[in-house]
Amino acid sequence: xxxxLEEARRLVLDACPLLEPGPVPLSEALGCVTAEAVVATEAxxxxxxxxxDGYAVRAADxxxxxxxxxxxxxxxxxxxxxxxxxxxxxxxxxxxxMTGAPLPEGADAVVMVELTREDGAGAVxxxxxxxxxxxxxxxxxxxxxxxxVLPAGTELRPAHLGVLASxxxxxxxVRPRPRVGVLSTGDELVEGGEKLRPGQIRDSNRPTxxxxxxxxxxxGVDLGRAKDAEGDIEEALERxxxxxxxxxxxxxxxxxxxDYTKAVLxxxxxxxxxxLQVAIKPAKPLAFGVVRGTxxxxxxxxxxxxxxxxxxxxxxxxxxMAGHHHLHRPEVMAVADDGLPRRPDGKLxxxxxTAEAGADGRFHIRSVGGQGSHQLLATAxxxxxxxxxxxxxxxxxxxxxxLLLHV
Numbered sequence: 001x002x003x004x005l006e007e008a009r010r011l012v013l014d015a016c017p018l019l020e021p022g023p024v025p026l027s028e029a030l031g032c033v034t035a036e037a038v039v040a041t042e043a044x045x046x047x048x049x050x051x052x053d054g055y056a057v058r059a060a061d062x063x064x065x066x067x068x069x070x071x072x073x074x075x076x077x078x079x080x081x082x083x084x085x086x087x088x089x090x091x092x093x094x095x096x097x098m099t100g101a102p103l104p105e106g107a108d109a110v111v112m113v114e115l116t117r118e119d120g121a122g123a124v125x126x127x128x129x130x131x132x133x134x135x136x137x138x139x140x141x142x143x144x145x146x147x148x149v150l151p152a153g154t155e156l157r158p159a160h161l162g163v164l165a166s167x168x169x170x171x172x173x174v175r176p177r178p179r180v181g182v183l184s185t186g187d188e189l190v191e192g193g194e195k196l197r198p199g200q201i202r203d204s205n206r207p208t209x210x211x212x213x214x215x216x217x218x219x220g221v222d223l224g225r226a227k228d229a230e231g232d233i234e235e236a237l238e239r240x241x242x243x244x245x246x247x248x249x250x251x252x253x254x255x256x257x258x259d260y261t262k263a264v265l266x267x268x269x270x271x272x273x274x275x276l277q278v279a280i281k282p283a284k285p286l287a288f289g290v291v292r293g294t295x296x297x298x299x300x301x302x303x304x305x306x307x308x309x310x311x312x313x314x315x316x317x318x319x320x321m322a323g324h325h326h327l328h329r330p331e332v333m334a335v336a337d338d339g340l341p342r343r344p345d346g347k348l349x350x351x352x353x354t355a356e357a358g359a360d361g362r363f364h365i366r367s368v369g370g371q372g373s374h375q376l377l378a379t380a381x382x383x384x385x386x387x388x389x390x391x392x393x394x395x396x397x398x399x400x401x402x403l404l405l406h407v
Contacts (some may be wrong), residue, residue, distance in 0.1 A: 002279040005348055009313060011274065012288050013327075016295050016317040019178060019245060023171045026164055029156050031217040032174035033323035038150040043140035044166050048103040049081075052135040055094040055116055055124055056107035059132040070117075070125035079104060094124050103136060110135040143167070155324060175323035181240030181247040182209045183223040185233055185261050186301075191225070204376060205250040205306045209299075212307065216315050217322065223247070234264045241268070241294050245321065248314060251301030253287040265289065265296060273298070281347045282373040283309035295321075302373035308350050311385070311403070329403040334363040339396035340388050348389060352382035355407050365402055383407050 021035030050056065057073060065071040073094040077087035081100035089095055089106035097103075097110060112135060115128045143149060149163055150156075156174070164172055189203040190196065203225060213220035223240050226232040240247040252259030253275065265273050265287065273289035273296070282305040287298025295317060299309040316327040334355055342349050353365040365386055370378040386394070387401040394400045 002277045002284070002346065005278055005280050005312065008276055008278045008286060009316065011276075012295075012297075012313050012317050013320055015288070015290050016246075016321050017290075017293065018323060019175050019321050021173050021175055024174050024176065025171050026161050026169065029161060029172050029174055030158065032156050032172075032177060034150055034152055034154045034156065035173045035175055035323065036152050037148050038154075038164065038169070038172065040143040040145055040147045040149050040167055042145050042167060044143040045137055045139060045141060048139050049100055049137050050097050050103060050110045050135055051099065051137050052110055052112040053099050054097060054110050054112040054135065055126070056089055056097045056104050056110055057094045057126065057130070058089060058091060058107060059109040059130055059134065061092060061094075062109070062111065062126050062129045065126050065129050067127040070127045072119065072123050072125055074123050077104075094126075096124075108132045108136075153323065153325060155326075175321075176245075178218045178245040178318045178321050179221055179243065180213050180218050180318060181221040181223045181244040182206050182213070183233075183236050183240060183247065183249045184225045184251075185228065185236075185249065186225075186251060187228045189225055204303050205299075205301070208303065208307060208376075209248055209250065209310060212310050212315070213318075216318060218318050228260050230260050230264055233260050234268070237264060237268060237296075241292055241296075244294065246295045246297065246314075246318060247291075248297045248299060248310075249287075250299045250306045253285040253298040253300060261298065262287070265291070265298065268292075269296070278312075279347045280308075280312065281345070281349050282371075283312060283350070284347070286313060288313070300373070303376045304352070304379045305373040307379060308385070311405070312350075329405055330407075332363050332402055332404060333399045334365045334384070334386065334402040336386065336394045336396065336398050336400055337364050337366055339394055339398065340367060340386055340400065341393040342388055342391075344390055344392070346390055348387060350403075351386040351388050352379050353384050353386045353402065354382060355384035355402060355404055357407075363402060363404075363407075365400070 076093045078096040079101045080098045085104035095104050109130045117125050184203045184206040191203045210220040226236045252261045269289045269291045276286045297314045299306045319327045352368045355363050355365045358364045368378045368381045383406045385403040
């Protein structure tokens, strides 16, 4: 009996455990999710500083200054970023100052260099009146000590890491990236450029799935290929269960199949594996279970089915394990410029399409052509999946729910 996509997805998501948090260096934290709120331990900036190259002055000394009647101030020093102020600014004085340098004592404004000119006698002519606080960044202008910087559950992006670095954090407590093992099984599989013998095929699923894991923010672990022998398969799966947060296999999950992988997984899970038929095309068969606390995904063996099944089930579950709130690819209603015909069969079809934003503000999609579950080249041309409901299909110019994969 087939079950709807959402029911199968819920079964998977409900069973996948949230990973325990741990400290990660900032250099490795991009894309991870914070496990606790991050609080500023100090003010940023830690001192008042200038936002411009120019002159630190007393604002009162510039009163009434114009290009025709500039204020003449004695220059008593120069202050670069990274230097501590040595000379205070007294009445009628100025300090040459560079962007980011701390404000010297006595100064309450900065005149940008474009509003000054030198008079050649150790003084500067200020050609405009400036108010107190002009071009000064106060201490704590960005962050105050004790302020919550990032709430728990924040997906760390480059700017977040910059904020943490500005506060002196060298590491941050996050949900780790899932370590996911990928196993290929089958005597018929070969890899690399070796000559194919009759009945052999090259293993494309494992490289594809490992790449999909990297693209999804996971750490893929190559468990290699196992022969069609229960002992070999069990050894590889045991290794994956020992070192990984989740394991993915491909092939041998169809109803009625007798497959060595199926036999091993049933034994290791003590009968807890779910052997599902999902009402979608491609990727109808799906195996899923939690084996000794580790989620195991049995994906279909056809290359396109394997990729689609990963997108529908493994990717959202792995993102949930890593603490992400947005589990699925962005979804839009898109215009099918050429239509997407199909026949009724009781399934939701996930057609591979190209999607592009149109001048009308809507996404427009076109089929990539071959929709067979073995047609990997056509799938490589796609950047979206159109979710075509059961029935006659989508007419030319009709709209359809579309998952944006890489747009």
